[in-house]
Amino acid sequence: MKLQLRVSGEHHEVLKAHLLPSDGKEAVAVALCGRFYENDSIFLMIHDLTLVPHDECYSREWDILTWPTNHITHYFERINKSDLAILKIHSHPGGYDKFSNTDDISDAEFFDSVFGWSINDKPHASAVMLPDGEIFGRFFFHDLHSEPITKVCVAGDTILHYTKGKNFTFDDFAKRTIQAFGEKTYQCLKELTVGVVGCSGTGSPTIEQLVRLGVGKIILIDPDTVELKNLNRILNTTVEDAQNSKPKVEVIANSIKKFGLNTIVETFQTNLYDSIYALKALVKCDVIFGCMDSVDGRHLLNQLCSFYLIPYFDLGVKLEADGTGGINKICASVHYLQPRKSSLITRGVYTTDDLKASSQFRKNPSEYENLKQNAYIKNVNVNSPAVISVNMQIASHAINELLNRIHPFKADSPDSYAASTIDITEAYIVNSNENDFHIDEYLKKKSGKGDVLPFIEIAELSI
Ligand SMILES: [Zn+2]
Known part of the structure; x- marks a missing residue:
């Protein structure tokens, strides 16, 4: 199963600036995504982006973040009417390249609520940005189980592809x-x-x-x-x-x-x-x-x-x-x-x-x-x-x-x-x-x- 996340170069730059601020603390953004949905491939494409202001988060540290969802209520209304997905993306400024236990707990709660709003059972996603701009993530399915995103693609001035766990083979x-x-x-x-x-x-x-x-x-x-x-x-x-x-x-x-x-x-x-x-x-x-x-x-x-x-x-x-x-x-x-x-x-x-x-x-x-x-x-x-x-x-x-x-x-x-x-x-x-x-x-x-x-x-x- 191919699970892809696609981001425009412009949105990637905006995300980098917001999620990796100079204070070195975590930050979060939420995106509304279009879908490509087939049996063997599900892609999410960032269509619209909402940055959660740093100073409105309840707590922001280098390894923890709690934030209000009032900025994204219009996204919940959209997914209630149309075939769109929600992507939650936060940063790990320390470079931790996995989802933490805290992430697991907050994602489970967040996506339970997201599916409550959704018009259908199709998946949504959660992602993390690392200090160099690399993104990794996972798709959440209706029963709240998750699967890793196989490739994140950025279509900008440069073409960036982030894949996890692939071994290089020489030809x-x-x-x-x-x-x-x-x-x-x-x-x-x-x-x-x-x-x-x-x-x-x-x-x-x-x-x-x-x-x-x-x-x-x-x-x-x-x-x-x-x-x-x-x-x-x-x-x-x-x-x-x-x-x-x-x-x-x-x-x-x-x-x-x-x-x-x-x-x-x-x-x-x-x-x-x-x-x-x-x-x-x-x-x-x-x-x-x-x-x-x-x-x-x-x-x-x-x-x-x-x-x-x-x-x-x-x-x-x-x-x-x-x-x-x-x-x-x-x-x-x-x-x-x-x-x-x-x-x-x-x-x-x-x-x-x-x-x-x-x-x-x-x-x-x-x-x-x-x-x-x-x-x-x-x-x-x-x-x-x-x-x-x-x-x-x-x-x-x-x-x-x-x-x-x-x-x-x-x-x-x-x-x-x-x-x-x-x-x-x-x-x-x-x-x-x-x-x-x-x-x-x-x-x-x-x-x-x-x-x-x-x-x-x-x-x-x-x-
Ligand atoms: Zn995290």
Whole structure:
């Protein structure tokens, strides 16, 4: 059973500041969490946070804390009406990395009361923050028994994963990677589940690198079959695959199995909008790469990653050719999106008009052609020129960015690389800071909401 707690980078910083004050005494906060609930996986995502003021606690010492619950009565009312969970999180400033006997007694009492308010029997959680910001915790079930949280994930400028009791195992093929990034980073890669949506030009070299870096599990999503025109850029595809119209995800998955690096691969030959199973598989990912052209697909991923607090890398290539061998411009970009911050929309990657056109093109191509001819709708790029060297460069840039978020190695702090645009014709790279962009206030309100109907509040997905 996977029991996960997910926290946005912003909330993690707020918690650190509140729970680890300079007086060295314990402190407490309570969060309202969205849920992802399946048979084998239960995730809680912090949606809203209430800090219990230090000076209102009845007693605060370095090893003990009693506090009033009047600040969180509105949370009790919320869980009485909707499928949300309560997380209680306090600190152990002395670094004690277990729940104490006092914790056991106070948690039993607290969660007994929480279940009294709950609309359903689904679990809630208690967690502890240690002096370095690490979080561990446990889920409380309806009969008040508890089970440890298997992984705590923080999706911020850096991607932090806290797992307890895992032993490091060495893989010979990873020796050179470990020499560069160390055992801890390799272990983190090995425990990652990464979703890649779009397995063509930028997707295929992204997948290849993830596998060879040692990522444990990969989810591949792409609706298309291999065609001859793809062979100029999709790794490991052959003329035979094109002649047999083999699904891209199947060809790539087979080649990964042949590598023999024990990567677990799950595939979905589908458009994102057509399969709730593919979307739910993405929810279970620790990181998602969007490697597709369609604006509505990128939009969906940005929204999904906000609801479920998942770090998201968006890759885009713009290659303007005149069709007779002349190149006007080659430009490629990587966007790193984290919950509660900016989005592809607020960064100006596309507009709501682009989104409308893209969605019309997908849902009703003939009507789209009509509207386009009458100039009522914007042009959607299909069958754009594509070249392997450009795709590989931007895929490598994205993977280096992932590594930099897990194990910062670049000169400036990770927030300085929220977006990178590589202009290959003019030979320069522009990096933008997360603070250069406006926060997407709409998505911020949705962050960590988890399971809702319709799925991520997109009516079309109410399958
Ligand atoms: Zn404690």
